Amino acid sequence: MATRKRTLLKVIILGDSGVGKTSLMNQFVNKKFSNQYKATIGADFLTKEVQVEDRLVTMQIWDTAGQERFQSLGVAFYRGADCCVLVYDVNLLKSFESLSNWRDEFLVQASPSDPENFPFMVLGNKVDIDGGNSRVVSEKRAKTWCASKGDIPYFETSAKDDLNVDVAFQCIAKNALKNETDEEIYLPDTIDFSSGSTHTSSSCSC
């Protein structure tokens, strides 16, 4: 039976402290929200099986500390990543402005083989707050930035209300997988017709 080298997708979530990295991860994996998560110290991860088209993959989602001075730890945690999710809080300009830094830092520390085409994703979180009245970063502005960085897919999410969380992570999985098969196609004995590489239909806008 044909197998692929890896069915594990390593996803790193980065972004300023308090933008909701842990909450997004927990909402996606455990379908739970709490506003009492503690600030993440060091790093941790959760795993979840997802169906991407007709393939079952395990997503390993890494949640890291958001404070800048802990970035040097990234070397240990980022290696082997298949996708990097950059999160900001739509109500906090500073967290949006930090995205560039987080992206650059990731590329330096993870040093992926093809940085130009490494799959990123941007999530504008906390759109639920104050019915959207306190948001300071518009969707347009965020999308412009994403476009300028090589068309990074963008979603607006609320970990609290479970808005777009599944959709975003499905897209993350799909992109990470696409990247993986692009760089290492591994079809040992027989040709795997079920891998779905020719499928183009998707609910995902990216």
Add this chain to the structure above:
Amino acid sequence: MEKLAIKGSTPSSGIDQWKFGTKQTHRHEESNPSAYQTLRPTEQLKETINDEMASTSVGSFELVESKLSDVPLSVWGRARLPPLESEEWATFLDSEGRVVDSKALRKRIFYGGLGHHLRQEVWKFLLGYHQYDSTYVEREERRAHKLKEYRILKAQWQTISDEQAKRFAKFRERKSCVEKDVVRTDRVLPFYAGDDNPNVSILHDILVTYSFYNFDLGYCQGMNDFLSPILFVMQDESEAFWCFVALMEHLAPNFNQDQNGMHSQLLAVSKLVELLDSSLHKYLKQADCLNYFFCFRWILIQFKREFEYENVMRLWEVLWTYFITEHFHLYLCVAILKKYKKKIMEEKMDFDCLLKFINGLSGHINLEAALRDAESLCVLAGNTGALCIPAGTPPSLTANMM
């Protein structure tokens, strides 16, 4: 006095193992031969350890060479004592309130901790906020004096107007970082629970004040974890602030921008494991885990996230006695890793699995047993262990604390 136990085992693949037995009697009623744990000092340290271990504060030992298996020798940790309570505490003080024998006090606390109601008074000595030879009167004077000083420090940022804040990005950033963290600091504890809890505001004010007191270091995540039990114990804003300041005198390097304080401690743990458990070291080396980042949380906030609140306070007062070594927390890391060594190795954990496993130990570590194991390891390692820990490795203590 009973002969303390030596645990036998089967022949091994040529690596000499060592076992320890008591050579002669010693005065340690608490010594408990049932508290086994395994130790495997590396071969080249045989002579050193033999010399070092001839006589220690825990008793006298004899190294017995033998061919043993992977299940090696056993040592024992002293049974822990009940916590220090008021009546006994009074015996450590003279009529004016001086601690007469601070070393004896620290030893007592190292082995048993403190009854909760004594923490408010005694932590101030352990942390170095109060001098052991100060009197009741002097301490009261200091309290009043330090309160004034605290108010001045706090006013420095409280008087920053909105207009000024608009032009002061660093202040806004720090304040917002503190605001984000205090609302997620131990909120399940009744002391910090509920909306508009005043204690959460106090946490905030102390941390922002600290970031002005130590502007170069600023606020860093994890400081909130340290402050929470201190405020809970002190029940007083100014006293909690100064105790926190005293703690940061030793532990600020944990939060340095360059993370050097953390790296030196992680390196020291790696060296200690190499010394005290060569097969675990070998395993972690081939699994490419020698950066020991899986111990990062343990060390950064001294196991704050690994135990129930009461046990965190117990552990910290034990650590802060700096009784056997100022780096007891590093031996505790080794003790816990050794405890789960079999599982780690049998399941062939890689870095990811190990990190997940270690994070998952939170709430499942038996503190008293781990303390005993750590003490045994520390005693066994002796000066050779101390040499694994480079000078300047946090906590950096002042002479009057040891």
